[in-house]
Amino acid sequence: MVRQSSLRSFIGVVPQDTVLFNNTIRTNIRYSRVTASDEEVERAAMAADIHTRILELPQGYDTEVGERGLKLSGGEKQRVAIARTILKEPRIILLDEATSSLDTQTERNIQASLAEVCTNRTTVVVAHRLSTIVGADQILVVDNGQIAERGRHEELLMQGGLYAAMWKKQQKTHDTQTETQTENQTQDTMR
Missing domain, CATH: 1.10.10 (Arc Repressor Mutant, subunit A)
Structure with a gap:
């Protein structure tokens, strides 16, 4: 019998409306795998194209994001959520409009990282911006x-x-x- 907690451990979700906790950026990324090292957190942030922006913040990775991540833009919150999913390394990935708040160049950077992360994983992408699904094995309209x-x-x-x-x-x-x-x-x- 498959337990709900076991099933959850196999799935990583990047929702359209990202939920961040009133804590540090590091903790918000690490939430998906609490045993991850600082180096692993930073690698995930690099893959999500948010590392440089984090370093520009007053306390870097130790910057508090505020209630529901209010101190970050929509695109920054999405990139933190993407980093969280990358760090988790799930077998199944669900991306629900995961790049909808990003500019075109950032979206391209993240798509390249996601393509690598999603290799040999079942990935479901919900998207209105069709450029995000061009390389999909199967597109359902x-x-x-x-x-x-x-x-x-x-x-x-x-x-x-x-x-x-x-x-x-x-x-x-x-x-x-x-x-x-x-x-x-x-x-x-x-x-």
């Missing part, structure tokens, strides 16, 4: 509570259905944002 499409990224694009339409829309938005950023950088350079 859910519409009105039903699986509308299933396949790999390339297959779904070729089908020209719901996934392809969402992909095109997101790429168009991304291209527009990139053009605006380039124009702003050019204007700043000219000043």
